[in-house]
Amino acid sequence: MRLHGTGLTLSYDKRVVATDLDVTIPDGSFTVIIGPNACGKSTTLRALARMLKPRAGAVHLDGAVITSLPSKEVARRLGLLPQSSIVPDGITVADLVGRGRYPHQRMMRQWSREDEVAVASAMDATDVSDLADRCVDELSGGQRQRVWLAMALAQETPILLLDEPTTFLDIAHQIEVLDLCADLHEQGRTLVAVLHDLNQACRYATHLIVMRDGRIVAEGAPATIVTAALVREVFDLRCEIIEDPQSGTPLIVPETRRRARTPA
Amino acid sequence: MTVLRLRDWSLRLSPRGLAVGAAITALGVALSLVALSTGEFTVPVPDIVAALFGDGPPAAELIVSRLRAPRVVTGLLVGAAFGLSGAIFQSLTRNPLGSPDFIGFTAGASTGGIAAVILGGSAWQISGASLAGCVACALLVYALAFRRGVQGYRLILVGIGVNALLVSADWYMLTRANINDAATAGSWITGSLSGRGWDHAIPVAVALAVLLPLCAWLSRPLRMMEMGDDAAKAVGIHVEPVRAAAIAVGVLLCGVATAAAGPVIFVAMAAPQLARRLARSPGVTLTASALTGAVLLVGADLAAQRVFAPIQLPVGIMTAAIGGTYLVFLLRRERR
Numbered sequence: 336m337r338l339h340g341t342g343l344t345l346s347y348d349k350r351v352v353a354t355d356l357d358v359t360i361p362d363g364s365f366t367v368i369i370g371p372n373a374c375g376k377s378t379t380l381r382a383l384a385r386m387l388k389p390r391a392g393a394v395h396l397d398g399a400v401i402t403s404l405p406s407k408e409v410a411r412r413l414g415l416l417p418q419s420s421i422v423p424d425g426i427t428v429a430d431l432v433g434r435g436r437y438p439h440q441r442m443m444r445q446w447s448r449e450d451e452v453a454v455a456s457a458m459d460a461t462d463v464s465d466l467a468d469r470c471v472d473e474l475s476g477g478q479r480q481r482v483w484l485a486m487a488l489a490q491e492t493p494i495l496l497l498d499e500p501t502t503f504l505d506i507a508h509q510i511e512v513l514d515l516c517a518d519l520h521e522q523g524r525t526l527v528a529v530l531h532d533l534n535q536a537c538r539y540a541t542h543l544i545v546m547r548d549g550r551i552v553a554e555g556a557p558a559t560i561v562t563a564a565l566v567r568e569v570f571d572l573r574c575e576i577i578e579d580p581q582s583g584t585p586l587i588v589p590e591t592r593r594r595a596r597t598p599a
Numbered sequence: 600m601t602v603l604r605l606r607d608w609s610l611r612l613s614p615r616g617l618a619v620g621a622a623i624t625a626l627g628v629a630l631s632l633v634a635l636s637t638g639e640f641t642v643p644v645p646d647i648v649a650a651l652f653g654d655g656p657p658a659a660e661l662i663v664s665r666l667r668a669p670r671v672v673t674g675l676l677v678g679a680a681f682g683l684s685g686a687i688f689q690s691l692t693r694n695p696l697g698s699p700d701f702i703g704f705t706a707g708a709s710t711g712g713i714a715a716v717i718l719g720g721s722a723w724q725i726s727g728a729s730l731a732g733c734v735a736c737a738l739l740v741y742a743l744a745f746r747r748g749v750q751g752y753r754l755i756l757v758g759i760g761v762n763a764l765l766v767s768a769d770w771y772m773l774t775r776a777n778i779n780d781a782a783t784a785g786s787w788i789t790g791s792l793s794g795r796g797w798d799h800a801i802p803v804a805v806a807l808a809v810l811l812p813l814c815a816w817l818s819r820p821l822r823m824m825e826m827g828d829d830a831a832k833a834v835g836i837h838v839e840p841v842r843a844a845a846i847a848v849g850v851l852l853c854g855v856a857t858a859a860a861g862p863v864i865f866v867a868m869a870a871p872q873l874a875r876r877l878a879r880s881p882g883v884t885l886t887a888s889a890l891t892g893a894v895l896l897v898g899a900d901l902a903a904q905r906v907f908a909p910i911q912l913p914v915g916i917m918t919a920a921i922g923g924t925y926l927v928f929l930l931r932r933e934r935r
Binding site for chain 1: 600602604607608609610611693747815816819822823825826827829830832833834835836837875879880881882
């Protein structure tokens with residue numbers, strides 16, 4: 336496995352989010368981490384992306400402790416789409432996407448032919464080529480997220496981590512971004528995403544990691560692990576599981592309050 | 600964007616950025632020539648050139664090489680240092696208000712300078728004290744704002760607090776000082792280039808020679824950090840060390856500039872904003888900010904000497920007037 340963490344204790348200052356956590360990302364998978372608020376899913380992703388230094392344990396990339404590798408070298412193998420980034424004033428789409436090439440550049444090699452090709456194909460894959468000369472400030476939320484994704488793609492990393500890539504998007508744009516992720520996965524990348532929506536996670540993930548209170552409660556293919564009992568254990572939600580008529584994956588249908596009130 | 604390539608090397612240049620840089624440089628040269636040539640005695644331009652190479656008429660040589668040139672050179676260097684310092688801090692804090700003249704660093708320099716004036720320090724001691732005041736104040740602000748790294752917003756708020764404290768300390772010293780010291784200190788804190796000699800210009804030149812390469816090295820990671828710490832770390836930047844280095848460079852630039860010319864306000868704030876709007880570049884650009892700062896300060900000094908002649912104003916009054924007016928004009932035009 337190229338990316339895994341062992342014995343991780345993760346904390347922000349004094350607040351410990353997870354202790355002795357082992358997490359493994361299967362190569363070539365589209366892994367989705369899911370769980371209730373404050374379960375540590377984003378924290379775990381941030382640790383895998385070396386944004387957060389574990390207090391104990393270590394994250395390994397290709398057999399080496401990730402922090403022992405040169406940072407730019409890591410950035411050529413593992414990319415991250417952060418939960419929120421700041422759009423520099425007045426930057427164009429092409430410029431922003433080009434910034435993803437940073438780990439491939441040096442002071443005297445600022446814009447190679449490979450950079451040009453990578454940026455063009457990243458914009459092509461995310462369908463933002465037509466917006467190349469537009470200012471990012473003027474774009475809609477969905478377009479903007481595609482541009483950030485294009486920047487991460489331009490980095491040309493075999494592993495790509497996405498921290499809640501669908502937050503702040505309406506449903507149509509959420510599906511658009513997830514379909515795009517599925518395409519990227521099919522082209523051979525390993526993807527790891529934190530998502531909120533359990534049904535979307537079931538539909539797109541090839542490997543699901545379900546967390547609660549800083550522990551992994553279950554992991555595996557959605558169809559084999561997602562049950563009503565699991566959802567109740569993890570989310571405290573009574574539900575019924577049916578087959579998604581579109582994808583055949585598990586579909587969670589929460590029980591209504593009225594039915595929950597009727598005596599058993 | 601134009602790309603220059605040679606074997607494995609490539610440089611990326613914006614045509615507009617280059618044109619604007621050239622135009623600002625030309626304006627700087629023109630203003631410098633006017634400043635060297637005009638005044639109480641007019642020196643024709645050919646004599647200026649001859650004097651600078653040491654074979655002009657003796658009178659021209661005295662006026663140009665001894666009196667006017669050091670003042671112009673000090674102005675250019677100090678303006679460039681302020682422009683760079685402002686650009687670095689505005690980039691770090693992602694906020695135009697994050698300039699050293701707003702977050703207390705210039706105030707620290709003032710406090711040091713005033714204290715030295717009142718204690719009867721020599722010109723060198725005043726410069727040294729203002730540099731020390733600037734560095735001490737920066738360390739204080741950095742330490743107070745530090746919490747799991749330094750966030751721009753906290754840095755600005757802490758800086759504004761420290762700034763207010765230091766300004767009140769300045770006024771306390773000014774009201775307690777005897778009338779002569781208070782007058783000297785009062786003219787010093789406005790910022791002035793009058794009477795500046797080569798001994799003022801050389802320390803700034805040395806500091807710039809050391810710090811400019813560092814600025815060039817910092818400019819690319821700083822640009823990435825404007826998108827947020829996570830985005831910068833994701834592409835392989837060591838965010839905290841880069842930030843600490845950038846703060847150190849920015850503080851030193853601001854400190855040596857203040858030591859040479861006093862705490863001239865507004866250049867550090869306005870130059871990067873003017874440069875960015877002229878070059879239409881995303882984010883803060885260091886080179887254009889340095890050039891704009893140099894031109895702004897020399898232009899303001901020229902205006903301070905000539906507009907109300909024979910009354911000579913301290914340059915600090917003019918930087919705010921000229922820089923402020925032009926910035927408001929640009930902002931108005933942008934809104935349409």
